[in-house]
Amino acid sequence: MTNVFLSGFDGTVTASTYTVIGNEFNAANLASWITTSYLITSTAFQPLYGSFSDVIGRRKCCFFASGTFALGCLGCSLAPNIMTLNLMRALTGIGGGGLITLSTIVNSDVITPRKRGLFQAVQNLLLGFGAVCGASFGGLIASNFGWRWCFILQVPPSTLAVYFGYKYIRNQAGFDESNHHLNGDVLTKIDLKGSVVLVLALTFQLCVLTMGGNEFAWSDYRLILIGILGIALLGYFIHIELHTTAKPIIPVRRFKSSFTVLLLAQNFLLGLCAYAYLFALPLLFHIVLGDSTSRAGLRLAIPSLATPIGGIITGVVMNKYGLLKQLVYCGTFIMALGNFMSLLISPNVPNWLLDLLLMPSNLGQGMAYPSSLFTFIFAYGNQHQATSTSTIYLSRSIGGVFGVTSVSVIIQAFLKYKVTHDLQEFTDLKNHEINKIVRAITKSTDAINTLAPEIKTLVLNDYERAIRLSQLFFSTCCGVAFILCLLRDILRSKPNNDQ
Numbered sequence: 001m002t003n004v005f006l007s008g009f010d011g012t013v014t015a016s017t018y019t020v021i022g023n024e025f026n027a028a029n030l031a032s033w034i035t036t037s038y039l040i041t042s043t044a045f046q047p048l049y050g051s052f053s054d055v056i057g058r059r060k061c062c063f064f065a066s067g068t069f070a071l072g073c074l075g076c077s078l079a080p081n082i083m084t085l086n087l088m089r090a091l092t093g094i095g096g097g098g099l100i101t102l103s104t105i106v107n108s109d110v111i112t113p114r115k116r117g118l119f120q121a122v123q124n125l126l127l128g129f130g131a132v133c134g135a136s137f138g139g140l141i142a143s144n145f146g147w148r149w150c151f152i153l154q155v156p157p158s159t160l161a162v163y164f165g166y167k168y169i170r171n172q173a174g175f176d177e178s179n180h181h182l183n184g185d186v187l188t189k190i191d192l193k194g195s196v197v198l199v200l201a202l203t204f205q206l207c208v209l210t211m212g213g214n215e216f217a218w219s220d221y222r223l224i225l226i227g228i229l230g231i232a233l234l235g236y237f238i239h240i241e242l243h244t245t246a247k248p249i250i251p252v253r254r255f256k257s258s259f260t261v262l263l264l265a266q267n268f269l270l271g272l273c274a275y276a277y278l279f280a281l282p283l284l285f286h287i288v289l290g291d292s293t294s295r296a297g298l299r300l301a302i303p304s305l306a307t308p309i310g311g312i313i314t315g316v317v318m319n320k321y322g323l324l325k326q327l328v329y330c331g332t333f334i335m336a337l338g339n340f341m342s343l344l345i346s347p348n349v350p351n352w353l354l355d356l357l358l359m360p361s362n363l364g365q366g367m368a369y370p371s372s373l374f375t376f377i378f379a380y381g382n383q384h385q386a387t388s389t390s391t392i393y394l395s396r397s398i399g400g401v402f403g404v405t406s407v408s409v410i411i412q413a414f415l416k417y418k419v420t421h422d423l424q425e426f427t428d429l430k431n432h433e434i435n436k437i438v439r440a441i442t443k444s445t446d447a448i449n450t451l452a453p454e455i456k457t458l459v460l461n462d463y464e465r466a467i468r469l470s471q472l473f474f475s476t477c478c479g480v481a482f483i484l485c486l487l488r489d490i491l492r493s494k495p496n497n498d499q
Contacts, residue, residue, distance in 0.1 A: 001103070001122070001123065001126045002157055002158075002160060002161040002164055003062075003065070003066060003069075003099040003100065003102070003103050003158075003161050004099070004100055004103045004123050004126045004127050004130065005126045005127070005129060005130040005133075005157070006069065006099060006130060006154060006157055006158055006161070007096065007099040007100040007103075007127060007130065008126070008127040008128060008129065008130025008131040008132075008133075008134065009130035009131065009133050009134040009154065010038075010073075010092075010096065010130075010134065010154060011130075011131060011134065011278070012130075012131045012132075012133075012134030012138060012278065012300060012304065013134035013137075013138035013141075013150045013154075014034055014035055014038070014089075014134075014138075014150075017138050017139065017141075017142045017147045017150055018031045018034045018035060018282075019031065019282060019283065019286060019296075019445060020142050020143075020147055021034060021082075021085070021142075021147050022034075022082070022443075022444065022445075023444045023445060023446045024147070025081060025082040025085075026443055026444055027082045027443060027444075031082075033082075033086045033089075034085065034086060034089055035089075035275075035279065035404050036206070036401055036404050036405060036408075037086040037087070037089045037090040037093065038089040038090065038092055038093040038096060039093065039206070039275075039397060039400050039401045039404065040090065040093065040202070040203060040206045040207070040401060041090045041091070041092075041093030041094045041096075041097065041203075042093035042094070042096045042097035042397060043093075043097065043202055043206065043394065043397035043398055043400070043401060044097070044198065044199040044202040044203055044206075045093070045094050045097040045098070045199065046097035046098070046101055046390055046393050046394050046397055047198065047249050047250055047387075047390045047391060047393075047394045048097075048195050048198075048199075048249060048390075049061055049065065049097065049098040049101050049102055049105075049390055050101065050105065050249075050386040050387045050388075050389060050390030050391075051190075051191065051247050051248065051249045051386070051387060051390070052190065052195075053102060053105060053172075053386060054172075054247055054386050054387075055189045055190050055247055056190070057171035057172070057175050058102065058105065058106055058109065058169060058170070058171050058172055058175075059165065059166075059169055059170070059171055061098060061102055062098070062102050062106070062161075062165040062169050063162055063165055063166065064095070064098070065095045065096075065097070065098030065099055065102055066095065066099070066158050066159075066161040066162045066165060067095065067158075067162055068091065068092075068094050068095030069092055069095030069096050069099060069154075069158045070095070070154075070155050070158035070159050070162070071091065071095075072088055072089065072090075072091035072092025072093070072094070072095060072096075073092055073151045073152070073154040073155050073158065074151070074152070074155050075087075075088035075091060075092075076088040076089060076092060076148075076151040077148040077149070077151040077152040077155075078148075095158075097397070100127070100393070101389060101390050101393050103123065104120075104123070104373070104389050104393075105385065105386045105389050105390075106169060107119055107120070107123065108377070108385045108386075108389070109172045109173065113378070115319070116318075116374070118315050118316070118319045119315075120311070120314070120315050120318070120370050120374070121311055121312045121314065121315020121316060121319075121370075122315070123311075124307070124308055124310070124311020124312065124314070124315065124366060124369075124370055125308040125311060125312060126308075127307070127308070127311070128304065128305065128307035128308025128309075128311060128366065129308060131304045131307060132301055132304040132305055132308075138150055139292070139295065139296055139298060140298070141153070143292065188245075188246060189246050189247055190246055190247070191240070191241075191244050191246040191247060191248055191249050192246075193240055193244070194237060194240045194241055194244060194246075194248065194249045195249060197233055197236055197237045197240060198237050198249055198250075200233050201230050201231075201233035201234040201236075201237050202230075202234075202398070203230075204226050204227070204229050204230030204233065205227065205230035205231070205234070206398075206401050207226060207230075208223055208226050208227040208230060209401060209402060209405040211223060212405075212409065238252055241253075248387075249387075250387065250390075250391055250394075251384070251387055254380065254384070255391070258488075258491050259379070259488060259491075260376075262484050262487055262488040262491070263372065263375065263376055263488065264391070264392070264395045265395075265484055266328075266332070266372060266481045266484040266485060266488075267372055267373075267392055267395040267396050267399065268395045268396065268398060268399040268402075269399060269477050269478065269480055269481035269484070270332070270335070270365070270368055270369065270372070270396060270399065270478070270481055271395065271396030271397060271398070271399030271400040271402075271403065272399035272400065272402045272403035272406070272474060272477055273335065273336075273339060273361075273399075273403060273474045273475075273477055273478040273481070274335075274365050274396075274399075274400065274403065275399070275400035275401075275403035275404050276403030276404065276406060276407045276470065276473075276474035276477075277339060277342070277361055277403075277474060278300075279403065279404050279407050279408075280407050280411075280467060280470050280471060280474070281296075281299075281300065281342070281358075282296040282300070283411070283445075283467060284342075284345060284464075284467050284471075285299050286445060287445065287460060287463045287464060287467060288345070288346065288347065288464050288467070289345075289347055290347075299354070299355075299358075300358075302355045302358075302359075303355060303358035303359045303361075303362050304362055305359075305362075306359040306360070306362035306363035306366065307362040307363070307365055307366040308366060309363060309366060310331065310334075310362070310363040310364065310365065310366020310367040310368075311366040311367070311369075311370055312366075313366070313367060314327050314331070314366065314367045314370045314371050315370070318370075318371070318374065324371050324374060324375050324378070325375070325489070327367055327368075327371035328368060328371045328372050328375060328485055329482075329485055330364075330367055331364045331365070331366070331367030331368030331369070331371055331372075332364065332368045332372075332478070332481050332482045332485055333364070333482050334360050334361075334363055334364030334367065335360070335361050335363075335364025335365050335367075335368055335478055335481075336364070336475065336478035336479045336481065336482050337360050337361075337364070338357075338358070338359070338360030338361025338362070338363070338364055339361050339471070339474060339475035339478045340475045340479075341357045341360060341361075342357060342358065342361065342471060342475070343468065343471050343472065343475065344357055345357060345358075369396075372392070373389065373392050376388050376391070376392050377389060377392075403474060406470070406473060406474070407470045407473075407474070410466065410469055410470040410473060411463075411466040411467060411469075411470050412442060412466075414462075414465070414466040414469055415438075415441070415442065415462060415463060415466045416438055416442065418462040418465060418466065419434075419437070419438055419441070419458075419459055419462050420434055420435075420438055422458050422462060423437065423455070423458070426458065427454075427455065427458075437451065437455070437459075441459060441463075448460065448463070
């Protein structure tokens with residue numbers, strides 16, 4: 001539960017502080033990498049924790065995840081520049097990929113299916129509480145003590161999690177405790193080739209998503225080459241998983257039905273919308289409402305309370321009635337509705353109404369996440385729960401990278417085009433002056449305040465349009481996720497659980 005709290009805290013504390021970090025390093029155009037570098041490594045390593053913990057035991061994997069996360073947070077707090085910070089965030093992601101995944105797996109090891117809904121509600125409550133703390137205190141900590149303290153404060157609890165793991169966590173039932181060393185027999189059970197190929201494939205593909213339109217043009221031959229390598233390695237990974245004699249990282253043979261494809265696609269879109277929503281809102285508050293960093297973070301606090309409420313509702317309903325399908329429907333629909341409602345946010349909306357507009361998306365997420373996870377786990381049986389859990393989290397994490405990246409790409413690309421066009425249309429500025437303004441505002445939002453009043457108004461209007469466009473994109477994606485729920489029942493497919 002300590003790791004679950006940290007997972008929630010880390011996700012929102014970076015969302016509420018990445019703007020001030022980017023401004024301090026004069027690299028707002030690279031600030032999205034604070035999140036995406038973490039997501040790339042956590043996404044790449046997340047599926048490994050399920051299969052590795054089956055082979056070498058839960059304890060070693062829990063120690064590694066918590067310890068690496070603590071080391072990464074310490075490195076982030078000491079980073080002298082944006083590039084070092086992003087590298088340390090990548091290291092943090094290696095451990096972070098196992099925090100909530102292993103917590104869910106360990107809980108499923110020791111809790112009977114009949115009571116799992118209630119314990120999942122407790123886990124969702126801790127995840128939501130961590131998110132509330134990150135959203136509430138992240139901006140305040142960054143404003144009053146400096147953003148580095150947002151990472152320093154995560155080191156003690158993650159170190160404490162290592163102690164808790166050592167004292168209380170036991171390996172799963174049926175695990176051969178004699179295999180406490182990585183000897184030849186153990187290594188033959190680990191899909192090392194598949195692990196390396198998967199990490200490389202995901203890293204290449206996610207780098208294309210994060211660098212495209214930012215560091216390189218989409219037509220750049222280097223970006224195209226990296227993309228081709230990523231696709232080729234992913235195909236090779238599937239080939240390895242189909243023919244490996246070791247325990248597969250992702251059991252591709254079992255995940256062939258339309259039921260599986262649609263459920264994984266839905267979770268991909270849910271992850272995309274959740275991260276895009278969280279990434280876009282602080283920028284919306286800052287640009288449109290004129291909030292400071294601390295104020296923007298505090299605005300996320302009350303709506304974030306809806307996430308654990310949704311999780312508790314899901315846990316109680318699962319425990320009493322077992323209405324998983326209905327919970328997935330309700331959660332996805334409410335989340336989509338909440339995303340579209342966020343388009344109504346404006347300076348004319350009173351604060352109490354703004355909080356209400358933000359709550360449905362968080363409430364829906366709190367319901368849709370656990371219900372879709374357990375739909376997948378129960379479909380494939382408890383004996384496969386570790387790989388099923390890591391596969392669902394993998395799809396959400398990849399979606400999260402798409403979400404953060406898409407918001408960044410849409411905002412940066414539209415902003416550059418619209419500001420350039422409007423300054424040429426409505427001012428007498430020369431091209432080199434316009435280019436200087438565009439470079440300045442894409443590197444730091446603080447640069448907007450140094451502009452002449454009429455130019456500042458124009459830039460702020462264009463910035464708002466760019467953010468609104470990104471909101472419309474991820475809201476539509478959430479609507480598509482709900483349609484996939486309908487398709488799953490229309491097709492009435494069943495999972496292939498024979499292999």
